[in-house]
Each structure stands twice: as C-alpha cells, then as structure tokens.
C-alpha cells in the first residue's frame with residue numbers, strides 16, 4: 001500500500017486511534033482496578049480521604065469475607081491458646097475470634113449453579129427452537145418470533161410481583177430450580193433470536209450433503225450444524241451467563257436463604273461487621289472471576305461471533 | 314449403477330408450479346444432461362431425484378424401485394452441489410470419508426478407500442489440509458471425491474462447474490467426463506450451458522418453465538428440435554425461423570413462402586395458419602443467383618467461419634459460411650437452404666410439425 005492509499009490509515013491516524021482505545025480501556029477498567037485494590041486494603045485505608053492509591057496490602061477483607069467472627073474482651077482473648085493459622089492471627093489482632101465460615105461460599109455456589117444451569121438451558125432450548133424456526137415451515141412463524149421477542153419489550157422486573165406470587169404458590173420460592181427456570185425464561189427470547197440469526201447463516205447445503213451422505217436429520221443437525229454454530233452459541237452463552245450472573249432484582253425478591261445468589265448477598269456483608277468495604281470488594285472481585293474465565297475460554301469464538309455473522313469466514 | 318426413470322413428476326411450491334408433469338429415462342451408465350435456462354426447474358428436478366425435495370405427484374424409479382417418497386439418506390445417491398458444500402469444520406480427508414462413516418465402515422478400510430479416491434483425483438498431497446483455503450478446482454475435486462468414494466447408485470451434479478472460472482471449467486469438464494467413462498456410473502448433470510451439454514452429454518433433456526421440451530441424444534436434439542424453444546436454445550447462433558402464413562398437408566414436399574417455394578422433407582401432419590420454417594445457420598448457402606433474396610446487414614468474423622446476417626422478406630437469417638467467402642454489408646444475395654434439414658413449426662403451439670425426417674426423433678421424446 002502506498003502512503004496515499006485511501007484505505008490504509010496513516011501512522012498518525014493509527015496512533016491517534018490506538019490512544020483513544022487505550023484511554024477508553026483505562027476509563028472502563030478503573031472501577032474494576034479500584035474494587036480489586038480495595039479488597040486488599042485495611043478498612044481504614046478503604047475509606048481514607050483523600051483516597052489512598054498506595055497502601056499496605058492486607059488480607060483482612062478476604063478473611064472477613066469468608067468467616068463469621070465475634071468480638072471478645074481482651075482478657076479472654078489473651079487466655080486463648082496461640083492461633084494456629086495466619087488468618088486466626090489476623091482476626092485476633094482486631095480483637096475478635098472466628099466462629100465459623102461465612103455464607104459467601106454457599107451463595108457463590110448458588111450463583112454458579114443458577115447462572116450456568118440457566119445458561120445451559122437457554123442455549124439448549126434456544127438452539128433447538130432456532131433451528132426449527134430457521135429450517136422448517138412453522139405455521140405463523142413470524143407471529144411466534146414476534147411473540148418471543150415481545151417478552152423482552154418490558155423490563156423483566158415489571159412482572160416480579162406476579163412471579164413472586166406464582167412461585168410462592170407452586171413452591172418455587174427460594175429454590176435453585178425456580179431461579180434457573182426464571183432466568184431461562186428471560187434469556188430464551190434473546191437466545192432464540194440470536195441463534196436463529198447464526199443458524200440462518202449456515203447454508204442449507206451442508207445439512208443436505210449430510211443427508212445425502214446417509215445421515216439422519218438429527219445427525220446432520222448434531223454433527224454439521226452445531227459445530228458451525230459454535231461461534232454463535234458461544235457468544236449467546238456469554239450474554240445469557242452475564243445476565244443470569246449479575247441479576248440482582250429478582251434475586252433479592254425471590255431468594256433469601258437456600259437459593260440466594262451472590263449479588264444480593266454481597267451488600268449484606270456491610271451490615272455484618274460495621275463498614276467492611278474491603279470484604280465487599282473482595283466478594284465482588286471473586287464474583288467476577290467465573291464470568292471472566294468463561295469469557296476468556298470462549299474468546300476465540302466470541303470475536304467472530306460478536307459481529308453477528310458480518311465477517312464470517 | 315442404475316437406471317433412473319422419472320415419471321409424470323410434478324412439484325408445487327405453494328401456488329407456484331416449479332416442475333410440471335415431467336418424464337424421462339436415464340439409462341444405466343449414461344451421462345445425462347438436464348439443460349435449460351435459469352429458473353426452469355432443473356435443480357428442483359434433480360433434488361427430487363436425490364430425495365432432498367419430495368414430488369407433489371409422480372413417480373421416480375431408481376434401479377427399478379419406486380423411491381419418490383423416500384428420504385435422501387435411503388436412496389444411495391451422491392450429490393455434488395453447485396457451491397460444493399464441503400463441511401467447513403473438517404479437513405479434506407474427513408470430508409471425503411464422511412459418507413463412509415455413516416455406513417459404519419471400519420477405519421482401516423475407510424483410509425484405504427480415501428487414499429484410492431485421492432489418487433484418482435490427484436489430491437493426495439492436500440488430504441490433511443483444511444478445506445478453507447483451497448482453490449476452486451481442489452474444492453471441486455474434493456466434492457467429487459466425497460461423491461465417488463461411496464460408489465453410489467448414481468451421481469447428481471448441480472452445475473458443478475458453475476463456480477469455476479472459464480479457463481478451468483474446460484479442463485474440469487474433460488476431467489469429469491473422463492472420470493465418468495472410467496467408472497461408468499449413471500450421472501445426471503444440470504447445466505444451463507447448451508455447449509457444455511452438447512459436449513459432455515450422452516443424452517440431453519431440455520427443460521423450460523418446468524416442462525420437459527425434448528429429450529434425446531445431442532445430435533438429434535440439435536438437428537431435429539421438437540419445439541421452437543429447443544431450436545432457439547440450442548446452437549449458437551440459434552436456428553433461423555422464417556415466419557409465414559400458410560398451410561401444409563400430409564404428403565407435402567414444398568413450403569410456399571410468398572411467391573417462393575422451398576423443398577422440405579415430406580410432411581406427415583397437416584397444419585395451417587402461423588407457421589415457421591426453421592433452418593440452422595450452417596445449412597444455408599448464399600449465392601448471386603436464386604429466387605429467394607435478401608440483403609446482408611452484418612458480418613461477424615470468427616476465424617475459420619463467419620456469421621453473415623441477411624435480412625429476408627420473412628425474417629432475419631444468420632448464415633454460417635467459410636471465412637473466405639466474400640460478403641459485403643449491403644450486398645443483395647440469393648439465399649438457399651439444404652432441403653433435408655428443414656423443420657416446420659406451428660407458431661401457435663411452438664411445436665415442430667412431424668415429417669419423414671424428424672419423426673424418429675420426435676416420437677421418442
């Protein structure tokens with residue numbers, strides 16, 4: 001390319017564009033960095049003003065996140081046998097003893113079960129429905145697709161009260177199954193529409209070739225369509241997971257104990273031991289990890305899928 | 314290896330009829346061309362034979378067995394798609410072995426077969442490559458490989474050379490024909506290119522608007538078209554028509570256009586009204602004498618021959634003449650036809666009138 005080319009940007013343009021992207025990345029990543037940093041601050045550093053950029057790292061937030069503690073009078077504390085672990089030590093330095101694990105681990109596990117469970121179900125049902133809509137003559141197809149989309153036209157939380165009552169009636173309140181079904185219902189319209197788009201892009205000939213090659217319709221779907229829809233499935237799965245993972249309003253309303261997910265739990269940490277911001281930040285940091293890993297694992301697919309087929313091969 | 318009989322097959326898509334009651338027979342081992350302009354129902358016909366589309370009515374026999382409503386996977390037929398439809402997530406070897414896997418063939422045997430097919434097609438060195446970056450020719454060979462590896466009863470090919478550039482088409486069409494001659498498998502080949510059909514086919518069926526216009530060997534179809542459509546579609550330049558009003562009776566040996574009479578093959582049917590006299594460009598001679606005269610309006614030099622356009626009283630005729638023959642635009646010339654090659658058409662029905670010359674051809678179509 002010559003330097004006069006219309007399509008190839010000049011060095012300065014590239015530099016400018018690059019700086020813009022970096023600046024934007026910095027702005028968006030700032031809160032994240034702040035949260036991760038706060039997780040390693042002491043409670044006083046966390047609320048210091050002016051804010052502390054440099055601080056002495058402390059594990060207090062993480063210890064507080066995973067434990068329940070109780071305050072003991074100094075003389076009782078002194079009478080205890082020497083602490084066995086570094087975190088016992090840390091807690092005692094603050095005049096407390098560990099009474100047991102906190103509920104964070106269990107809430108986190110709930111998030112994993114409900115988040116991944118509903119994502120799997122949304123993708124499973126969504127792929128089958130999308131394939132059906134894409135390949136078969138479905139009566140009133142357009143109306144059905146519009147109906148499916150219309151479930152997204154109001155904020156899901158608008159139906160929270162009826163769902164709350166319904167769930168109570170059929171015993172799904174505060175249950176994993178209930179939350180999985182709810183998040184699947186919300187995500188399904190997105191997944192059907194996105195996946196239909198991806199499957200529409202796959203030429204029919206591939207399946208026909210498989211049929212000619214002696215495979216059944218289902219085998220053709222499974223062995224030829226699915227691998228090629230992988231990109232679309234991956235990006236749809238990420239969208240579904242992010243929604244289910246971060247969902248707060250339904251979780252607050254419909255779960256309280258058994259099936260409570262991490263988002264409604266994390267704010268309650270503040271109440272437990274005064275203004276324990278490092279523990280909150282630690283909880284948020286750990287909470288980010290699964291989505292991050294999931295996204296990184298699927299990143300290869302995501303990059304091509306996120307353009308919704310515009311640059312497919 | 315099989316004989317294929319298509320009998321009164323029809324296909325409706327809603328209100329639209331893509332193929333009207335069509336019948337033809339493909340003999341065992343034939344290289345059979347399905348020829349017609351775009352949108353005439355060739356692909357639909359081929360897909361019905363393969364089982365990718367079910368006929369609305371009619372019967373299809375493969376190897377004596379009626380398969381009209383059977384799914385594609387049960388028909389033991391191979392299909393080469395226009396855009397090849399190679400599985401993009403598999404490499405070359407996996408693509409070719411895929412049909413064998415469905416039969417549950419042991420791995421070692423699959424390997425052997427794929428190697429053999431790759432050798433025949435000259436693609437041994439790319440067997441382990443992904444299909445993504447390959448050239449059109451290689452993709453074409455892989456598509457063929459996937460078709461032949463299974464030794465199916467018959468091959469269906471839907472414009473298999475359509476996606477290749479002109480230079481390579483020629484080469485590939487020779488390769489295809491050679492491959493067929495070597496394997497002798499019944500093949501139905503769809504094309505809209507009449508030249509390709511004439512060159513490659515043992516037999517041709519010509520379709521138009523979902524109707525089979527004629528079927529037979531290329532030479533017969535070329536010499537004795539059954540309809541005006543076939544006469545125009547096949548041959549370049551196409552058959553000339555001199556349009557006139559008149560009448561023919563059984564036993565007539567002349568056609569009278571205005572005040573000139575032409576000798577024609579003895580007629581076996583009677584017709585009157587709007588008629589046309591059809592004659593191929595190479596069966597016309599120009600001379601200074603002659604009763605039927607016209608004026609040269611254009612000449613087109615083609616190397617060994619030239620095409621001379623002559624305007625006559627009943628229409629424009631194109632004449633294929635030796636390149637050396639002198640011809641000037643504006644010249645008045647006498648036009649004479651080889652009487653043995655003339656076909657009369659009824660312009661109302663567009664059908665050829667039966668004469669002693671074409672009755673053998675028309676009666677089998």
Ligand SMILES: Nc1ncnc2c1ncn2[C@@H]1O[C@H](COP(=O)(O)OP(=O)(O)O)[C@@H](O)[C@H]1O
Nearest residue numbers: 326329331349350351352353354355356357358
């Ligand atoms: N699935 C379909 N639904 C509706 N119309 C179709 C379908 N497939 C083909 N057609 C129509 O049938 C006609 C014949 O198509 P086709 O067999 O593909 O023609 P060709 O292969 O000769 O170009 C075309 O007018 C086409 O639009």
Ligand SMILES: [Mg+2]
Nearest residue numbers: 352355356357
């Ligand atoms: Mg076609």
